[in-house]
Amino acid sequence: MNTNDNSRREFLATGLLAGLALAGCSTKKNPFDELANDVKPSGEMVKLLSVDGEVIEIDKAFLKPVPDLPQVSNEAARMGIAGKKFVMVIDLARCKSLKKCQSACNHMHHIHPGQNWIKVYPMQDAEHTAPYWQPTTCMHCDEPPCVKVCPVDATFKRQDGIVLIDSDRCIGCRFCMAACPYSTRVFNWEEPSLEKEIADKPYSCETSVPQKMGTVGKCDFCPDMARKGELPHCVSACPNGVFLFGDMLEDTVTNGAETFRFSDLIKDKAGYRLMEDLGTKPSFYYLPPVGRNFPFENNEKKEATK
Amino acid sequence: MEQLAKQKIIQDLLPQKFGKQGKIWVAGLIVLCIIGVVAYIRQLSKGLVVTGMRDYVSWGIYISNFVFFVAISLVGSLITAVLRLTNVHWSTPLTRIAEIIAVSAITFASLIIIVDMGRPERFYNLFLHGRLQSPIIWDVIVITTYFFISILLLYFPLLPDLKIMLEVKKGFSKGMLKFYSYLGSFWKHTPGQIKLSEKAIGILAVTIIPVAFSIHTVTSWLFATTYRPGWDSTNFGAYFISGAFLVGAGGVVVAMYVFRSHYNLKEYITYDHFDKMGKVLVMLALLYLYFNVNEFLVPAFKMKKPEEEHLRGLFTGEFAPIFWFAITTSMLVPILILITKKGRRPFPAFIAGVLVVIGSWFKRYIIVTPTLLHPFLPMQDVPANYKHYFPTWEEWAIAIGSLAGALLVITIFARIFPIIPIQETITEKEEHEKALS
Ligand code: SF4
Ligand code: SF4
Numbered sequence: 001m002n003t004n005d006n007s008r009r010e011f012l013a014t015g016l017l018a019g020l021a022l023a024g025c026s027t028k029k030n031p032f033d034e035l036a037n038d039v040k041p042s043g044e045m046v047k048l049l050s051v052d053g054e055v056i057e058i059d060k061a062f063l064k065p066v067p068d069l070p071q072v073s074n075e076a077a078r079m080g081i082a083g084k085k086f087v088m089v090i091d092l093a094r095c096k097s098l099k100k101c102q103s104a105c106n107h108m109h110h111i112h113p114g115q116n117w118i119k120v121y122p123m124q125d126a127e128h129t130a131p132y133w134q135p136t137t138c139m140h141c142d143e144p145p146c147v148k149v150c151p152v153d154a155t156f157k158r159q160d161g162i163v164l165i166d167s168d169r170c171i172g173c174r175f176c177m178a179a180c181p182y183s184t185r186v187f188n189w190e191e192p193s194l195e196k197e198i199a200d201k202p203y204s205c206e207t208s209v210p211q212k213m214g215t216v217g218k219c220d221f222c223p224d225m226a227r228k229g230e231l232p233h234c235v236s237a238c239p240n241g242v243f244l245f246g247d248m249l250e251d252t253v254t255n256g257a258e259t260f261r262f263s264d265l266i267k268d269k270a271g272y273r274l275m276e277d278l279g280t281k282p283s284f285y286y287l288p289p290v291g292r293n294f295p296f297e298n299n300e301k302k303e304a305t306k
Numbered sequence: 307m308e309q310l311a312k313q314k315i316i317q318d319l320l321p322q323k324f325g326k327q328g329k330i331w332v333a334g335l336i337v338l339c340i341i342g343v344v345a346y347i348r349q350l351s352k353g354l355v356v357t358g359m360r361d362y363v364s365w366g367i368y369i370s371n372f373v374f375f376v377a378i379s380l381v382g383s384l385i386t387a388v389l390r391l392t393n394v395h396w397s398t399p400l401t402r403i404a405e406i407i408a409v410s411a412i413t414f415a416s417l418i419i420i421v422d423m424g425r426p427e428r429f430y431n432l433f434l435h436g437r438l439q440s441p442i443i444w445d446v447i448v449i450t451t452y453f454f455i456s457i458l459l460l461y462f463p464l465l466p467d468l469k470i471m472l473e474v475k476k477g478f479s480k481g482m483l484k485f486y487s488y489l490g491s492f493w494k495h496t497p498g499q500i501k502l503s504e505k506a507i508g509i510l511a512v513t514i515i516p517v518a519f520s521i522h523t524v525t526s527w528l529f530a531t532t533y534r535p536g537w538d539s540t541n542f543g544a545y546f547i548s549g550a551f552l553v554g555a556g557g558v559v560v561a562m563y564v565f566r567s568h569y570n571l572k573e574y575i576t577y578d579h580f581d582k583m584g585k586v587l588v589m590l591a592l593l594y595l596y597f598n599v600n601e602f603l604v605p606a607f608k609m610k611k612p613e614e615e616h617l618r619g620l621f622t623g624e625f626a627p628i629f630w631f632a633i634t635t636s637m638l639v640p641i642l643i644l645i646t647k648k649g650r651r652p653f654p655a656f657i658a659g660v661l662v663v664i665g666s667w668f669k670r671y672i673i674v675t676p677t678l679l680h681p682f683l684p685m686q687d688v689p690a691n692y693k694h695y696f697p698t699w700e701e702w703a704i705a706i707g708s709l710a711g712a713l714l715v716i717t718i719f720a721r722i723f724p725i726i727p728i729q730e731t732i733t734e735k736e737e738h739e740k741a742l743s
Pocket of ligand 2: 152175
């Protein structure tokens with residue numbers, strides 16, 4: 001377990017930097033050749049993870065941010081990725097409400113301060129049962145009530161199971177918010193305070209950026225990351241590996257460090273979904289908080305009572 | 307002799323100029339409307355953040371106001387269609403009052419729903435991308451249909467009256483006469499035209515009943531098609547419709563009283579009308595009470611977990627004052643007033659009507675907001691002010707402005723057109739006399 005954690009941390013640190021590096025760098029061919037002429041090495045080396053999975057060292061001066069990949073068209077974003085059925089598993093035993101998932105999500109999607117797409121609930125099912133932390137996002141229901149009620153097809157279900165929002169089409173009626181039993185949708189009550197650079201971007205359903213005044217927002221399962229073959233931001237941000245993301249058709253879920261067979265995991269650990277009785281069929285599974293890694297400490301409550 | 311009576315009826319019922327009180331009333335309404343428009347302009351520029359609504363309470367008094375408007379507009383169908391088809395004649399003088407209330411309320415219902423939208427400028431998306439599976443689209447369809455049928459039901463019976471006014475001429479400005487002839491110069495009151503018009507009205511009166519039932523049933527489904535405790539109810543359609551007839555009838559009683567005393571219509575809107583409408587109101591209040599008992603007592607008996615918090619909030623908690631206020635003022639007290647013969651005289655009936663209308667407005671608030679404050683998952687990870695709802699001044703200004711607007715439309719209508727159908731009154735009187743002799 002320990003070694004596992006260490007290697008994971010390294011993976012994260014290097015992975016982050018790799019994202020900044022020029023695409024296509026590998027040990028076999030030096031992609032910096034043309035650049036080398038006008039960039040002077042600084043002497044400061046950084047470790048990177050190559051696409052082949054090798055850890056390489058490179059001079060910091062050669063780092064250059066990847067230009068944004070062209071966004072997929074609205075039609076493609078509405079269709080989804082063929083041959084996929086995305087799924088998320090939350091291991092409740094590992095969560096200690098660090099909320100790193102939340103801050104990563106808020107940061108990457110430029111969510112309005114105070115609002116959250118990921119919420120971490122202190123839960124206690126009955127008086128004498130044990131309390132636990134329950135992270136929730138949009139459940140990407142297979143029978144999504146929000147999609148059913150949307151009058152203009154601004155919120156839609158894709159072939160890969162993801163439920164997205166087209167903020168260029170949403171009329172802001174908020175019927176979907178009333179319909180979602182998981183209270184996961186947020187509304188842009190005012191003009192989002194975004195940097196000009198971000199605000200000027202054309203809206204993409206897959207990145208949910210930039211959020212627009214008078215429209216709804218919610219977790220999008222980061223399909224833009226999936227297209228790049230990467231994990232959603234919350235998954236890679238959680239140091240405890242609570243979030244496991246994957247593809248049901250491949251029957252695998254991973255938090256980056258560990259990979260599981262989805263069906264086995266759900267069977268062995270008795271996975272369940274929230275509010276099964278409503279028939280919404282979430283794509284979001286929970287593993288019961290059994291054999292907890294951390295004791296439950298509700299600091300929020302303590303602070304509140306102080 | 308007969309000619310004289312006819313002349314008197316015409317003189318009595320022609321639209322009258324505003325007196326001093328009338329002018330003050332209109333000016334007041336215009337001021338309220340302007341304040342509402344100013345608030346709306348603020349909302350347009352800053353976004354819905356100027357309201358008290360937040361992620362949990364995502365629908366507030368705009369939506370309850372919308373439900374209220376849709377509810378009150380149902381009265382048009384009750385008085386014009388239901389009573390007409392059952393061959394009740396005493397309601398003839400009230401038809402136009404009811405119909406103009408219906409038209410103006412349904413107009414403002416549509417406006418207030420646009421006010422509630424986060425992106426009103428994208429309204430056209432409803433037509434461009436509309437999907438039939440959404441109850442909102444159903445609402446758009448039935449409300450539009452209801453609006454046009456109501457307009458026609460207002461317009462056809464108006465044609466003979468337009469002719470009468472064009473003949474009288476005296477007391478009308480040039481512009482008004484032009485307007486009348488634009489609307490109805492083709493009407494010659496020939497037997498053929500009368501027959502055609504009667505047939506048209508008959509068809510409309512039949513069609514408007516299912517459409518009226520639809521508008522309010524669909525409106526109730528905006529709530530009942532969700533899972534939320536307090537809305538997830540199979541009783542909702544009937545519950546909304548009975549409530550709608552109640553508030554509509556209450557509105558008509560109020561309007562009857564006001565027109566009667568300000569336009570000197572004592573001979574046309576009589577004690578008998580108040581007596582009968584009073585009885586109708588009692589019946590409707592009892593009916594609505596019955597649906598309320600169903601709506602609250604049955605879940606309260608079981609106290610299912612998700613319902614419990616919601617129901618406690620209504621019965622004894624945060625919303626108890628408004629809840630009990632709404633129940634008492636919209637049903638209990640009016641029943642007590644109107645159940646006695648004395649209570650059905652114009653003034654007490656008017657008071658009962660006012661209570662019904664006010665109570666019903668708050669009843670709509672109770673239907674919309676408390677449910678949203680009791681979601682399935684507890685409220686979490688939101689700023690503290692997201693956990694409560696109190697409308698801001700902008701919301702009040704817009705809501706009050708819309709109510710004032712609806713009253714203004716009715717007032718102006720009564721200034722331009724006879725609020726009691728002249729021709730129908732004459733015809734009925736003639737028939738009555740014929741029957742006597
Ligand atoms: S969790 Fe809510 S928003 Fe997400 S798909 Fe289900 S109903 Fe829609
Ligand atoms: S708020 Fe937007 S996404 Fe939600 S139902 Fe209305 S139009 Fe659809």
